[in-house]
Amino acid sequence: MSAGGRFRGARVLVTGGGRNIGRAIVERFAGEGAHVAINTLAEGEADELAKQLSTDERRAIAVPADVSDPTAVEQMLTRVHSELGGIDVLVNNAAVPMLGRVPFFELTLTEWDRQFAVGARGTYLCTRAAAERMGPGGCVVNISSIGATKAHRDAVAYDATKGAIESFTRAAALELAPHGLRVNAIAPGAISNDRFQGIPSAVQAAEVTPIPLGRAGTGDEVAGVATFLASDDAAYITGQVITIDGGLSVQARQATSEVELESERGGTT
Structure with a gap:
């Protein structure tokens, strides 16, 4: 993992x-020469991507597993270690998406438990299994959300899970530092993904309006930070959460409409 290659x-x-x-x-990791193991929940979901990324110089494998299942996680890490020859970087990205907003009193225990099973439990299980196989210099990058510190309305289970991931990041960084391992997290804001593209344009505009940079982020921008945190350039960084939200969370107050924006700029309402 040299800075050059x-x-x-x-x-x-x-x-x-x-x-x-x-x-x-x-x-992004594959493009920079890494051998990659692609975890998904569904069997066969990542097979085509693995084929596309495999070359004579690098391997790409699909490793389907439920990250909330300790047996499945152990089998997945054993396979990664066997087929790729070890593991240097783990990115804990698996999560139950915030597809729809659920008011507090409509949230079911089943949904609460599933959020924590995949997000918090899965992050712990994968980190432990990977850390047991990593040598000094190994790195874990967890994907959180700005919801860990700036709550979304009607998303209490999702936000609570992300808060747990950030607390875990700090605690795991402290515990694993003596073993030469680093643990950091990324907290994205609005990202233009399948969910974002699937909502009405008016709702997209409402989400983007309060963002100082005036747009949603991209997956590639998150990937750029992930590769930085895993690189030697970040060798002295551990236990940190890097926010990627276009400046949304730095505001004392987030305007939520064009009227409010105009008022904050000093215009008339």
């Missing part, structure tokens, strides 16, 4: 790597 020869596992942010991260 970046990830040539490195072994990288990305959970939830079949689409959106996860896929962008897989493609």
Whole structure:
């Protein structure tokens, strides 16, 4: 994982790597020479991507597994270690997406438990299994959300899970530092993915309006930070959460409509 060749020869596992942010991260690591293991929940979902990314110089394999299942996780990491020859970088991206907003009193225990099973439990299980196989210099990157610190309305289970991931990131960084391993996290804001593209244009505009940079981010921009955190350039960084939100969270107050924006600029209402 040198700064020159970046990830040539490195072994990288990305959970939830079949689409959106996860896929962008897989493609970025592969593009910089890494051997990649692409985890998805569904059998066969990442096979085509693995074929596309495999070359004479690098390997790409699909490793379907439910990250909330300790037996499945152990089998997945054993396979990664066997087929790629080890593991240097783990990206914990698997999550239950925030597809629809659920008011507090309509949230079911089943949904709460599923969010934590995949997000928090899965992050712990994969980190532990990977850390047991990593040598000094190994790195874990967890994908959180701005919802960990700036709550979304009607998304209490999702936001609580992301908060747990950020607490885990700091605690795991402290515990694993003596073993030469680093643990960091990324907290994306609005990202133009399948969910974002699937909502009405008016809703997209409402989400983008408060963002100082005036647009949603891209999966490739998240991937750029993930590869930085896994590189030697970040060798002295651990236990940190890097926010990627176009400046949304730095505001004292987030305007939510054109009227409010005009008022904040000093215009008339």
